[in-house]
Amino acid sequence: xxxxxxxIKKEVRELLTFQTILPxxxxxxxxxxMGGMIGGIEEEAAKKPxxxxxxxxxxxxxxxxxxxxxxTAEVVYNSTGGTSVEEALExxxxxxxxxxxxxxxxxxxxxxxxxxxxxxxxxxxxxGAGIMDSISTGIVEALIQVINQEIAKEIIGQGGSVDPKIAxxxxxxxxxxxxxxxxxxxxxxxxxxxxxxxxxxxxxxxxMMITLTAGSTVISSMGMEKENKTLETLLTLPIKxxxxxxxxxxxxAIVGLLMAGIYMFGFGYYMQSFQMGLEVNLADxxxxxxxxxxxxxxxxxxxxxxxxxxxCMVLGTFAKDYKSAQILIFPIVALSLIPMIMIMFxxxxxxxxxxQAVLFAIxxxxxMMSMRALLFDDYLLVLSGILYVTLFAAATIAxxxxxxxxxxxxxxxxxxxxxxxxxxxxRGLRRQS
Amino acid sequence: xxAVEVEDLVKDYGSFRALKEISFNVDEREIFGLIGPxxxxxxxxxxxxxTILQVTSGSVKVFGRDVNKEPEQVRKMISYLPEEAxxxxxxxxxxxxxxxxxxxxxxxxxxxxxxxxxxxxxxxxRIGDKVDTYSKGMMRSLLVxxxxxxxxxxxxxxxxxxxxxxxxxxxxRRIIKKSVKEGTTILLSSHNMLEVEFLCGRIALINDGExxxxxxxxxxxxxxxxxxxxEVFTEAVK
Numbered sequence: 001x002x003x004x005x006x007x008i009k010k011e012v013r014e015l016l017t018f019q020t021i022l023p024x025x026x027x028x029x030x031x032x033x034m035g036g037m038i039g040g041i042e043e044e045a046a047k048k049p050x051x052x053x054x055x056x057x058x059x060x061x062x063x064x065x066x067x068x069x070x071x072t073a074e075v076v077y078n079s080t081g082g083t084s085v086e087e088a089l090e091x092x093x094x095x096x097x098x099x100x101x102x103x104x105x106x107x108x109x110x111x112x113x114x115x116x117x118x119x120x121x122x123x124x125x126x127x128g129a130g131i132m133d134s135i136s137t138g139i140v141e142a143l144i145q146v147i148n149q150e151i152a153k154e155i156i157g158q159g160g161s162v163d164p165k166i167a168x169x170x171x172x173x174x175x176x177x178x179x180x181x182x183x184x185x186x187x188x189x190x191x192x193x194x195x196x197x198x199x200x201x202x203x204x205x206x207x208m209m210i211t212l213t214a215g216s217t218v219i220s221s222m223g224m225e226k227e228n229k230t231l232e233t234l235l236t237l238p239i240k241x242x243x244x245x246x247x248x249x250x251x252x253a254i255v256g257l258l259m260a261g262i263y264m265f266g267f268g269y270y271m272q273s274f275q276m277g278l279e280v281n282l283a284d285x286x287x288x289x290x291x292x293x294x295x296x297x298x299x300x301x302x303x304x305x306x307x308x309x310x311x312c313m314v315l316g317t318f319a320k321d322y323k324s325a326q327i328l329i330f331p332i333v334a335l336s337l338i339p340m341i342m343i344m345f346x347x348x349x350x351x352x353x354x355x356q357a358v359l360f361a362i363x364x365x366x367x368m369m370s371m372r373a374l375l376f377d378d379y380l381l382v383l384s385g386i387l388y389v390t391l392f393a394a395a396t397i398a399x400x401x402x403x404x405x406x407x408x409x410x411x412x413x414x415x416x417x418x419x420x421x422x423x424x425x426x427r428g429l430r431r432q433s
Numbered sequence: 434x435x436a437v438e439v440e441d442l443v444k445d446y447g448s449f450r451a452l453k454e455i456s457f458n459v460d461e462r463e464i465f466g467l468i469g470p471x472x473x474x475x476x477x478x479x480x481x482x483x484t485i486l487q488v489t490s491g492s493v494k495v496f497g498r499d500v501n502k503e504p505e506q507v508r509k510m511i512s513y514l515p516e517e518a519x520x521x522x523x524x525x526x527x528x529x530x531x532x533x534x535x536x537x538x539x540x541x542x543x544x545x546x547x548x549x550x551x552x553x554x555x556x557x558x559r560i561g562d563k564v565d566t567y568s569k570g571m572m573r574s575l576l577v578x579x580x581x582x583x584x585x586x587x588x589x590x591x592x593x594x595x596x597x598x599x600x601x602x603x604x605x606r607r608i609i610k611k612s613v614k615e616g617t618t619i620l621l622s623s624h625n626m627l628e629v630e631f632l633c634g635r636i637a638l639i640n641d642g643e644x645x646x647x648x649x650x651x652x653x654x655x656x657x658x659x660x661x662x663x664e665v666f667t668e669a670v671k
Contacts, residue, residue, distance in 0.1 A: 229519035233579075235485045236513040237536045238505065407446075407486050 020327065026334040047358050049136040049143070049182025052077030052092035052100040054085070059108020061118060061170070064154055065147045069101065070142050081105070082091020089123055089178070098136045099124050111155065115163045117172035118151075120144065126179035129193045129372065137189040147171060180349075180376035184285040195282055196372055198345070203297070204340045204368040210305055211336045211364065215312040216329045221248055222316030223325025232410070234271070241404040245397065249309045256309075282375070293374040296382050300367040303389045307363040308332065310396035317403045339365035347372075348381065363389045434496060436461045436587050436618035441491035444477050444615075444642075451477045453642040454491065459587075459635075461496075464609065464619040466633035468626070468666065472640040475622040476516060479591050482620065483513040495587055501564060512585035516592040518576050522565035526556055526575050531583065537583050548584050554578030555606050562602060569596040577605050581612050588612065590621040594628060606632055626662040636662070640670040 005216030102121040225231040319325035437459035594602035
């Protein structure tokens with residue numbers, strides 16, 4: 001065997017360990033999941049939007065509009081008037097529709113003879129505020145543009161006396177959003193999604209930062225106890241195991257919160273630059289958080305921090321040294337990335353049941369979802385989330401305390417496994433004793 | 434009262450048996466040595482007595498308290514110095530002693546304890562320096578100071594003079610003997626047979642997880658007609 005080959009073999013063996021492969025696998029799965037979701041977006045975009053139409057107009061131009069819609073959308077409700085909007089909405093909603101378009105009486109007359117834009121009332125039935133949730137609404141908005149162009153062509157083709165401004169842009173939209181039981185007038189789904197996303201990004205970012213800072217501090221502190229050979233001494237001191245764990249968690253949380261606070265200070269300014277362009281004030285639509293809502297968000301963040309750090313503590317017990325501790329943070333980062341990405345694409349309510357279960361099971365999801373849920377008075381999701389995360393934290397702390405009371409803390413691995421692991425184990429122990 | 438009672442102690446790591454039904458007692462205020470080659474089971478035995486490893490079977494009591502059932506009570510009475518130990522690198526030697534003392538005493542008593550630790554460590558002005566600037570010998574001196582400053586009822590010392598030069602090692606041995614006069618019982622392990630002969634009232638020879646011989650150094654030398662403990666050990670494990 002050549003010296004070079006011998007060296008390469010040694011380097012590969014040193015570097016290619018289970019700990020280095022695992023994070024890559026996790027990241028691959030996350031990207032594959034994202035790819036799957038983006039694939040889903042294409043599929044969603046190719047689908048015809050499901051809509052309902054009430055055409056109360058008897059003029060020629062509304063016929064153009066309905067003709068375009070009948071070809072480009074799946075019209076599940078079609079009426080020429082005489083029915084109430086509420087009834088029509090119920091029917092469209094029941095058929096999984098996303099909008100009800102009402103072309104009022106006088107639509108054509110306004111454009112052709114009154115030199116006024118023809119209004120189309122769009123009642124949006126929003127199910128979620130994620131990227132994927134707003135694809136269909138985007139398609140309907142694009143269809144309105146097509147109708148606008150087709151009617152403009154017709155007017156110009158007729159060569160009448162219509163004001164050129166109206167002729168070029170004959171349609172005006174009048175939008176109402178129905179979302180989670182709330183009705184919001186003069187607001188488009190795109191604008192609402194944008195405002196909700198920019199408002200609720202702060203919590204996911206905060207969770208990510210705390211996870212990265214405090215979580216890695218907890219895991220590293222365990223790795224350093226082993227690397228610096230202080231762990232054995234610590235374990236023989238007259239101090240309760242739960243106090244050691246609590247001390248490490250609280251100490252790391254203080255450091256993590258401080259670091260996250262400094263980061264968020266800068267991030268807040270960064271986000272403000274995006275919000276300046278948004279002229280929508282959610283309070284105008286009754287979407288505000290009261291003092292009790294902020295308390296619930298705070299509780300959700302706190303219990304999640306506790307759960308996350310407890311999980312880090314459990315992972316930290318497997319750290320052999322500082323280097324291996326750094327790698328162990330990856331599962332935590334993945335656990336906080338997954339809900340962040342999922343929420344970005346879809347609202348909890350619009351996810352399939354299996355993904356809802358996955359999202360609910362990840363503790364980091366709950367503070368990320370809490371703000372939006374509270375804006376729409378979804379207390380059940382927030383309170384059940386807090387309860388679940390509290391139980392999760394208690395169970396994880398119990399596991400951490402149990403590990404501290406066993407041999408596993410010193411050995412950093414759970415034994416009684418494969419033969420290969422046993423022989424490795426044995427060799428290590430011989431060295432120790 | 435016996436300081437340590439080890440009875441039929443077995444320790445398994447998976448299918449590997451590190452300790453095979455070993456038994457020995459340590460009397461109060463004596464220095465007892467656990468002697469053996471690498472991988473004999475010395476550190477495992479000391480770790481069990483120090484409450485940081487679990488017993489597979491058998492029993493271990495420290496001043497009548499079972500290490501598995503009452504570990505917190507045992508920890509109040511012991512001080513353990515592992516063979517490979519360190520201190521928190523961002524602390525100074527003095528701060529490290531203060532950190533440890535705070536678990537045992539408050540106020541003036543804690544200060545007195547730290548003073549004793551500083552005296553035992555004998556690091557001069559370097560006690561105010563950060564631990565990561567210490568040499569191996571200085572670190573060991575600090576840790577010996579840490580282990581003995583609390584005046585434990587039982588000090589468990591794994592290779593106490595490991596890494597120390599001759600002068601410092603001699604000083605540590607003197608401190609160990611002095612601490613016994615002050616009421617501490619010492620259970621130690623060592624490879625250094627001269628040290629063992631100098632320090633220990635009684636010893637147990639351990640090999641491959643079994644105690645192969647136990648007694649005072651003169652008794653064992655007489656039994657094996659050996660001039661030193663090295664010869665005793667070689668004969669005993671044959």
